[in-house]
Structure formats: C-alpha cells, structure tokens
Amino acid sequence: MVIDELLARPFPAQETQDGFSSSGPGHHLSVLQASRDFWDDPGTEIVEAAEQEIDAAFQALTSALTTRWGKPEPVDLEPCLWSGEPVPEPLAQLASLSDTLLIWRPAPGRWTGLAVGQADREFPIMLLAAVGDAAVLPAGE
Template sequence: MTTDSATPPAPGPGSALALIDDALARPFPAGEESEDNGVRSSGPGHHLLILRASRDFWDDRSLETVEPAEQEIEEEFSLLASALSERWGEPETVELWPYLEEDGPTPEPVSQLSNLAGSMQVWRLPDRGGRWLGLAVGQADPEFPIWLLAAVGEDSVLPG
C-alpha cells in the first residue's frame, strides 16, 4: 500500500467514518482481482484503508518530530475507536505479531497489517454480511509516515 497516487482525508472522525461506511458497503473484488489507489487497497475478501497519515521522517527522526506525530495519530485513533464503539460496542484486541510467525500464507488484510502494527481493535459485524472492521496504528519503517488504518475483512480470516 502506497500513498503516492492519493492523499488520505483531512483529520477528523467524520471523514474517517464516511470512508469506513463506504468500505463496509463496497463489495470485495472477485477472484484474484485487486485494486490499489494509494489510500485504499482491496482484494478478495478485504479492503484496507489509510484513514490518516503523518508526515514522513526521512529528513528528521528526532523525538521532537516523531512524538507529536505519534500523539496526533493516536488521538485520532481514540476518537474514531470511541465513535465505532458507540455503534457496535466494545472491540476486541487482536494481536497481529503471531501472524508473522506462521508457516503458511496469512490471508489479507491481516498479512499487510501484521507488517505494520502489533495489534488492532476489531468489531465483528454479523449484520454486515459476516464482516469485521479493524482499526490500527502502523508504520512500515521509521522513515515512513505513521498511518491510521482501517481494515474490513471476512470473518473466516480471524480466529474466534
């Protein structure tokens, strides 16, 4: 997932909720088909969205630069998680690091998420066709932006 061809939305839970609602309503691509517009990637059984991105840290990885960016993304995460919990109740925490240790292939979007974040908050949405919604904060490498991520996937991908 890249951010070259599109820009994540402006801050605020309202715009993020609109993107999430769109992803929940959007069908998954069929077969081996996949899409990536830089802010949303989709494939069989999943959508992954960058809801918010900090600046990158290629030129400056000092604490004075990184900490405010982390705090801003974490605050947005908390606001959005609260709004989602009002809709669907308290989420469960799913640890993502164990997926990195699995021998076989990990299904998407969990494979991408496990390379970006250590855990995610998950709401299971049986009224949405057996889908789940995940919310995480992740970063590909220390030089890259910090991302607020949302994922929509099929229930069969997650244990429990």
C-alpha cells in the same frame, strides 16, 4: 464515513491498489490519516507530535465505533508474521505495520478494524481501517 463505505462496498475478485487503499477477495484496507515521513531524521519532538496526532484520531474513532457497535476485540497480529503459513489479507499487510488490530463485527459475515502502524521509523505513521470477511479471522478471535 469511510468505514461505512468500506462495509457497503463488495469485495473485488482481484487485488487492486489505489494510492493508500487496497482491496481484494475478502478485504478492503484504507489509510484514514498519515503523518509526514521521517526520512530527514527529525528530532524526537516532531516524531512524538506525529504519534500524538495519529493516536488522538485513533482514540476518537475507536470511541465513536465503540459507541455504535460495542467494545472492540483486540487481535494480536504478531503471530501472522511468524506462522510459516500463508496469511490472508488484510491481516498480512496489517501485521507488517502494526502488532494489534481492534475489530468490531457490525454486519453478519464481516468485521471492521482499526490499527495504527508504521512500516519503519522513516515512514509515515498511519491510522488504518480494514474491513474483512469473517472467515479471514482466526477461529479463536
């Protein structure tokens, strides 16, 4: 499973990007599944079908991770957009795509999370997995 690979992988010292994946100090972020893009302004049915497909994958993975690690904690990403302070990765990138992240704490000092996001209505809808250093999350989370 990609999430297990991300949890086991050390964090690099420098930011790196490889296609739909990125890593850096204290984080990994990977797109697990993406819909087509919507630049050609498809009908509502096509967009809804893509949303349903990504949501089904999100629900299935959420269920599997919940069975493994217990109930996830929701993290509101919206304050990251308006804080006025620098936001650490992967939260900054996730906040630009989604308003909520579900996290689990499967290993000491690390968390893993899932989100569904879209940069803008023309872009693909994505199922995202993130792994981060526990210090990246706000203290109350």
